Amino acid sequence: xxxxxxxxxxxxxxxxxxxxxxxxxxxxxxxxxxxxxxxxxxxxxxxxxxxxxxxxxxxxxxxxxxxxxxxxxxxxxxxxxxxxxxxxxxxxxxxxxxxxxxxxxxxxxxxxxxxxxxxxxxxxxxxxxxxxxxxxxxxxxxxxxxxxxxxxxxxxxxxxxxxxxxxxxxxxxxxxxxxxxxxxxxxxxxxxxxxxxxxxxxxxxxxxxxxxxxxxxxxxxxxxxxxxx
Amino acid sequence: xxxxxxxxxxxxxxxxxxxxxxxxxxxxxxxxxxxxxxxxxxxxxxxxxxxxxxxxxxxxxxxxxxxxxxxxxxxxxxxxxxxxxxxxxxxxxxxxxxxxxxxxxxxxxxxxxxxxxxxxxxxxxxxxxxxxxxxxxxxxxxxxxxxxxxxxxxxxxxxxxxxxxxxxxxxxxxxxxxxxxxxxxxxxxxxxxxxxxxxxxxxxxxxxxxxxxxxxxxxxxxxxxxxxxxxxxxxxxxxxxxxxxxxxxxxxxxxxxxxxxxxxxxxxxxxxxxxxxxxxxxxxxxxxxxxxxxxxxxxxxxxxxxxxxxxxxxxxxxxxxxxxxxxxxxxxxxxxxxxxxxxxxxxxxxxxxxxxxxxxxxxxxx
Numbered sequence: 312x313x314x315x316x317x318x319x320x321x322x323x324x325x326x327x328x329x330x331x332x333x334x335x336x337x338x339x340x341x342x343x344x345x346x347x348x349x350x351x352x353x354x355x356x357x358x359x360x361x362x363x364x365x366x367x368x369x370x371x372x373x374x375x376x377x378x379x380x381x382x383x384x385x386x387x388x389x390x391x392x393x394x395x396x397x398x399x400x401x402x403x404x405x406x407x408x409x410x411x412x413x414x415x416x417x418x419x420x421x422x423x424x425x426x427x428x429x430x431x432x433x434x435x436x437x438x439x440x441x442x443x444x445x446x447x448x449x450x451x452x453x454x455x456x457x458x459x460x461x462x463x464x465x466x467x468x469x470x471x472x473x474x475x476x477x478x479x480x481x482x483x484x485x486x487x488x489x490x491x492x493x494x495x496x497x498x499x500x501x502x503x504x505x506x507x508x509x510x511x512x513x514x515x516x517x518x519x520x521x522x523x524x525x526x527x528x529x530x531x532x533x534x535x536x537x538x539x540x
Numbered sequence: 541x542x543x544x545x546x547x548x549x550x551x552x553x554x555x556x557x558x559x560x561x562x563x564x565x566x567x568x569x570x571x572x573x574x575x576x577x578x579x580x581x582x583x584x585x586x587x588x589x590x591x592x593x594x595x596x597x598x599x600x601x602x603x604x605x606x607x608x609x610x611x612x613x614x615x616x617x618x619x620x621x622x623x624x625x626x627x628x629x630x631x632x633x634x635x636x637x638x639x640x641x642x643x644x645x646x647x648x649x650x651x652x653x654x655x656x657x658x659x660x661x662x663x664x665x666x667x668x669x670x671x672x673x674x675x676x677x678x679x680x681x682x683x684x685x686x687x688x689x690x691x692x693x694x695x696x697x698x699x700x701x702x703x704x705x706x707x708x709x710x711x712x713x714x715x716x717x718x719x720x721x722x723x724x725x726x727x728x729x730x731x732x733x734x735x736x737x738x739x740x741x742x743x744x745x746x747x748x749x750x751x752x753x754x755x756x757x758x759x760x761x762x763x764x765x766x767x768x769x770x771x772x773x774x775x776x777x778x779x780x781x782x783x784x785x786x787x788x789x790x791x792x793x794x795x796x797x798x799x800x801x802x803x804x805x806x807x808x809x810x811x812x813x814x815x816x817x818x819x820x821x822x823x824x825x826x827x828x829x830x831x832x833x834x835x836x837x838x839x840x841x842x843x844x845x846x847x848x849x850x851x852x853x854x855x856x857x858x859x860x861x862x863x864x865x866x867x868x869x870x871x872x873x874x875x876x877x878x879x880x881x882x883x884x885x886x887x888x889x890x891x892x893x894x895x896x897x898x899x900x901x902x903x904x905x906x
Contacts, residue, residue, distance in 0.1 A: 318674065426780040427667045427748070444646065471663070472649050474614070476779065479772040481649040488666060488676050 319491030320429035325511045333515035367422040374453045430490040434482045455527045543882035548699040550578035552623045553633040558593045565596040578620025581657045603643035615651045616660040621891040624864040628763035668748040668888035671781045678709045694886045714877040746781035748889045755896045795872035862895035
């Protein structure tokens with residue numbers, strides 16, 4: 312499909328394919344992290360079987376408070392392990408100050424397809440180790456300093472609290488109404504470098520390169536560069 | 541548009557009881573009797589309800605929520621839809637319990653009165669805008685004053701004011717397929733390649749729809765005997781636009797519309813058997829246990845047992861037991877365009893409550 316007449320959106324089937332590509336590249340490029348897993352939407356036997364309805368899930372991620380430099384250090388804590396493995400991202404000791412007042416904050420991230428906007432939507436929630444939910448003001452403190460600013464000022468990435476489309480619980484989400492616009496710009500930019508075609512399987516990789524920054528999960532360059540797969 | 545007038549005038553008589561644990565006086569206050577507009581929302585009734593109970597409430601800050609037979613009610617769903625969904629046999633008056641304390645934050649998103657409801661309404665309107673015209677510009681470009689006027693017309697049930705203000709949104713109405721319009725004839729049903737319709741806007745030909753489905757496994761003589769919905773997990777919520785497919789000389793009916801969202805289960809049994817063999821296998825899918833809050837994930841690489849889901853359904857098509865829209869049960873042969881134009885809610889979504897009966901199946905294993 313030619314980029315110039317593409318509207319920046321994708322179908323549910325394209326989302327499923329893009330999700331698989333994203334998860335594979337993440338596993339290869341971000342091996343220090345746990346993988347994104349595909350969750351089938353439960354108990355909906357009457358959705359057309361050709362349409363695989365589901366979402367990507369990354370759960371139990373610990374976001375340590377951001378250091379003074381923009382960009383959060385992220386690590387994953389395995390309950391079974393006694394310490395960080397060598398593969399883990401190097402952590403600035405100065406940020407790892409856990410006094411009694413500083414509880415670890417855990418996050419769940421779901422990438423869900425919106426049939427209305429025809430784009431992926433990032434849903435997330437934060438909680439303490441006892442499972443008590445984090446309020447938005449506490450979550451904002453965990454976000455990279457510059458993204459908090461971006462959030463408040465941008466019309467394209469703002470957080471709203473809404474019900475998770477499948478789980479009947481309140482979650483937070485990054486509002487999707489600007490996504491198709493900036494995805495189109497993103498692909499137009501990339502198309503200038505490569506072919507003019509839209510490689511729809513790479514949709515989520517590109518999408519996450521923007522969205523991930525807002526929440527402090529960075530994509531390594533390797534994931535973006537490999538376009539031959 | 542007579543029907544639209546009836547919809548706007550429609551109301552549910554409520555009998556609102558104060559939650560027992562919040563009654564601090566004897567005798568306990570009698571329930572409040574309120575007429576709730578169908579197209580309205582429960583939190584908007586609080587100014588009418590509170591004075592009734594103010595004297596008995598324990599001290600503290602109000603965080604108001606409602607429940608029906610123990611089920612906390614989602615406040616952003618229009619009152620009429622809640623009633624159609626949760627009362628298979630309409631209960632008049634509808635007995636609800638109001639709480640002023642102990643908001644279930646783990647289940648319901650917070651509600652800070654009218655502002656939250658207004659925000660939710662405008663947000664849905666933007667979503668409808670996006671579905672209908674491909675972007676949110678119609679709503680975004682509405683002046684604050686007009687947005688407020690639109691919202692107030694909904695709060696006050698003022699259809700005249702609503703029609704006046706919402707015409708500025710240029711959503712238009714769904715064209716009756718028997719009306720010849722040049723631009724409609726030239727439009728194909730797939731709009732994603734950027735065709736431009738009337739007024740320079742990209743018309744997607746899609747209708748914003750919210751479908752609420754619950755299922756039963758046997759026939760019931762009376763709706764009264766149906767199992768109660770005691771958890772939102774028993775309801776499948778599908779928020780998905782419906783695309784109207786126009787065919788020469790054929791009417792796109794309500795049944796056609798429902799079928800497009802639930803294609804496999806409203807067809808003949810013989811067709812289902814055929815389709816199960818044409819199933820495209822997805823290579824590697826992860827199957828997770830149904831307890832999504834668990835952090836244990838199954839190993840990757842197992843082929844999805846879509847086949848086994850298929851097999852539960854090939855034994856028989858689901859039957860539509862009930863379709864309810866704005867409190868009425870329309871015949872499924874009615875043109876979908878009529879249903880949309882007359883029965884949609886003010887935020888331009890058509891809310892449909894459906895009860896499906898699935899035949900009893902024994903096991904998932906084949």
